[in-house]
Amino acid sequence: MPPLMHGTAPLTARLEPWMERLLTDPGLCQELIEEHGSPLNLHDFSAMSRNIGELRQTAEEHGTDFQIYLARKANKTIGAIDQAAAEGCGVDVASFRELDQCLKRGVPADRLIVTAAVKSSELLTLAVDNDVVLSLDNVDEALDLLDIAAESGRRVRVALRLASTNPKIAPTRFGLRAEQWLDFLESADRTTGLEVCGIHFHLNGYSAQQRALVLAESLRLIDALRDLGHAPEFVDMGGGIPMSYLDDAAQWTGFWEDLAALPAGDESLTWKSDRLGANGTEPSGSVYPYHQKLIRGEWLKQILASDSEGAGESVAQMLKERGIQLRCEPGRTLLDGCGMTLAEVAFVKTRSDGLPLVGLHMNRTQCRSTSADFLVDPLLLQTGTPRSERVALSAFLVGAYCIEEELILRRRFEFPQGVAAGDLVAFPNTGGYLMHIIESGSHQLPLARNLCWDAGEWAQDSVDKQSIEMELA
Template identity: 35%
Template sequence: MADPDDPAFRVRARADITAAPMPAHRDPWERALLADPRLLRDMALATGGPFHVMYPARVGRNIHAFRAVFAEAGVVGAIYYGKKANKADCVVAECANAGAGVDVSSSEELVAALRGGIDGGDLMVTGPAKSDELLCLSVRHRAIIAIDSLEELDRLAALPDRARVVLRMLPPGSRSRFGLTEDQLDLAITRIDPESVRLEGFSFHLTGYDYAPRAELALTLIERCLEARGFGHPVTTLSIGGGFGVDYVPAQAWRTFVDGVNPLWFHDEKAPTANSYYPYHFPNPGPEMLARVLAHNGLARRLRREGIRLAVEPGRALLDRAGSSVFRVQGVKELSAHGQKYLLLTANGTSLSLSEQWFDSEYLPDPALWPQRPGTVTPTCVGGASCLEDDMLSRRRIPLPRAAVTGDFLVYPNTAGYQMDSNESAFHQLPIPPKVVLRDAEDGAGFEWTLDSSNSPVTSRIRHIAADER
């Protein structure tokens, strides 16, 4: 037990337990949602629990922003949405409308992409040791298959139809379990029979968010492309995977957090380790990062000269600002630490809906407290509704603008990319939160919304007139 007479204890007791604010970038649609006096409450009544809001129009804008970068660089580009980042059907439909492909890793994802309107030829099939069913479906629908092992090549060669493939390279120095070594690539190029397997290119995936290594490895693989052409293979595609950063919060907010983070800001006085955080401020996100990749060491020029299209497989970056997660406050408890009071809220959901817990970390952008009304800044933690001690949506004592009360809503911003459903489960037999699809009304007045078909067969459309037009 700490000694109150110890000078270190007195310094600790005077420290501020309130975390630095992490205000999220918000689009006009999100601001309109928060400003509406009843829309969130109506959605909550219809869904009966926590829910996610998807705004697919933002996905379309993100796709067009990536495409504009390719056009500016004069490079033929291909965009494959990494479907594992979010299961919502409305995202796949938006990709189909915008002319983007989809990256899938299971038979179920492949079928969902086809059902959503994606042409089979616009699918990229990734992942290790693909099942026979997935390989057969991929070949039948003319999808490109990213080959992870020589054994997969042998299995494809035994199928009656010709397969389209790219060879996935194991990056030099990587300990990843995915990809082919340099020697295995040499064998694959010479082993492939063009009559049964069509080699269309190469691919790789890198961890981290640095643009330069992606460009350098792409330049290296261009030489592989030329080598493969020498063996008669019609190589035209090079995929650099995903990992395009997303900018969640302003630079100053992020610097203030990183420079000042300490255990006192957290409910159990256990701050995540510094390298476990996602870089919530990213100075050159998404399309800007792609522009830097293409500009590095003349990569765009080489791609144009050699007639090679560059494929990208973004997930999170295509979902940037395309969704939020909504929880109702179902309990409020007042606690104190080091002589300072704070609130511990219990939300009507679990931390499984904010999946940074995967990485012993935390989702840091501040939730909005709804309804919006004036009050006194109140340090607040948020716990989940389960019986698990570690079920905390926000361990950090967030400086909410007022004291929350039971019945309020917490709206966590920009959660469509991986956060809202990647590791959700029906723990305690609680249903997985449904997704509400929000669209602008056709006449421009307010919103219309439905439940996403991946969660519910309900297809009724509910009209909400903008508050200032009621």
Template identity: 35%
Template sequence: MKTVNWPSLQVLPDAATDAVVASGLLPELAHGFGGPFHFLLPDAFTANLRALQDTLAAAGVDGFVYYAKKANKAAAFVEAAAENGAGIDVASVAELREALGHGVRGEHLVVTGPAKDAALLRLAVAHSALIAVDALDELDAVITIALSGQVRPARVLLRALPSIQPHSRFGMTDEELATALDRCVQVGEALRVEGFSFHLSGYALQPRADLAARLVELCLEARVNGLEASRISIGGGLPISYTDADSWHAFLETQRPVHYHAGKTFRTGDFYPYHSPASGQTALAALLQTQPEDSQGTLAQVLKDAGVELLLEPGRALLDQAGATVFTVQGVKDRDDYQLLTVNGTSLSLSEQWFNSEYLPDPLLISQDPAAPTGVFPASVGAATCLESDMLTWRKIAFPRRPCAGDLLLYPNAAGYQMDSNESPFHDLSLPPKVVIDHTDRPRPRWRLDRHFT
């Protein structure tokens, strides 16, 4: 093969994942399921959750964490949230039922998403869930339910349209918010306005701090009219780091179309930022120490001075290192300077393709042939479908052993959005099952199937 400097993106080390690989369990699971599967590490979820909770406490900020369930359908993470004092962010009847069924109290649910249907709103009000109201007609629907003889008041946040993203389809304009507040005052005790929220794309901290401070101002103004207005939700948007800074920047500088099957090109701006200077709890700490525009102190101080509770709805940040996806190599084709692997699954189980992008962390080759040659063996990874575009990894990964049929490919740190956001039983292929690894500190990890209802 030609000598080529193949770009690589190694993930940060994770002892729990390494322990699962070292245990020898994965080949047995691959044989038992006869197809791709995901394994979940709920202990990592719990550790991430506690780190966010500890960060809020260290800053002296009253706060509450809702897990954004859309990031992964698994029940194991809902159960971990319920056991560790967190709530769940849901946007459908099925998600709400799942959360309740796995131990989350109704008052620890926040219902988000645009144009919620009537059944979802009725369930939310009946179970005292907090509703992020996205539009005036939705507010009218909530008011109608609240006035229909409900024992408990309907709990709402009013979602503001971010001024820096005026074309967002989420939230109400200043004029609409003023109208909404007037209607809420008129309704009286049947409706409890607990505060305001926003949906902001991107990961920059300063815009999020600026908008959070604006919501605090809205709370203070709403209190003048007798409304509770004691909480704001800033959504998710806490980045995580899959790799270190040097590896990420070196990858971006090195990668070229020649490094991808068929000369595939991606806009680097469409890649997820696989390294962030501040991630997870450090990103939250940095956000709380950010000084909002036109404020005299940090965001933490703004919140404390106003007596406003901060609500968070992270998904990816709670799922960092909480699972991986495993495929079996079914076939190998040799090309001029690389191989084309076909695995027993589809790219729909790596949902970055949904965003016209690619999941960039290098997959781990778990060789099943002790005699396989070692060296540098570049290979791209295709799916077991009839679609030319169905590639799990367009990039030619420089594997340290020659891949062979029967080998396993492990895609690391895939719990956040990758596993199931875009899954489909295309070709009548079964959806990959989720295996929960309860204890990675045992000589032989214990596992069970996830208890997701639907």
């Protein structure tokens, strides 16, 4: 059966079985929206086990001591914490509340790491009091931490965040160069309060080759730290482990080719002929690479098998020789297949020049990351009662914020059998970053509720219950 909604240049989503089952029950979807409001975030974390298993199997095949930490910032639900913990993973936290929630949920301190780019004294204190490893970003942060540690009489466990000096790696705002960390540790008497237990780095993008290079650089820093009497045990390479939202490579390349061929001002594919950051027919670096061949386990294999130093020794061998554990902090790739967002159609109208618009009860921050757009086709459920005959429509999705550029997605969509107020639009695979990373309650609109599939029913996630309690307090 042809889809009730698709992009003018289609980008067909890969769906999990639980998503397919839910979408065949429009009545249930409508009941959930009526009870909890629009938009609504739905989570089923069963796919996380598969995603974790792919990475672990590759590490095992290469004889690599390996641990995974879920990047909590990618999804704020307590359900995501619970699933990661049940799978034996740790959690990477980036704020006081994220750390506090994990501790209260019973995640052991040795399964937590604090990687916040800017750390409040409240966050540092909570980490020190609970013996949680902190990824140190800079000297000022280290001195703040030492002041707090001195008051409590504790030594604090830290991972030094490394900023690579390799010319093949783009400059980064995160961390310090190896020589800066070594100078700090050698020159400051007070650093005896620090227990350097690992190295941590963050790279933008998804290059396996670049991570292999910085892993080798990290191991050289570990050698130098051991010469100074420290005993680091791990290297944490952060996140950026690729996944793929789309199965059809031809659709992905075809979209960019079609977009490049359009004359300026042509809105047949995107709002106001938006090129989404592309220059020519190559996919834009301003959006996530929604179709990728090299993902998860196969991607990790490229790193572990790499002879990045050209010395006849793989990264896996270098780690094993030193007895160093490899850690990572994936968010999106662990949450692949774990979430879907539903929204209700509010109206169908035209722009002042006659261009059709479909308004949704949601805003653009509720299905968007820092990327220029979400390049996956939503699905339409015809649950509304049309006030007139449904007719085929080619339109853009607009949202609730009172600004001219309030586009839910910037692509144009086809509705072969029409669309009406009260229908539902489902955005698939939004569990990693797309629901929560930039969500906003501007205009004092409520944030989307979060439901998790639990014991055979959809139940409100505890993070929403906590937010409601805080509002009422």
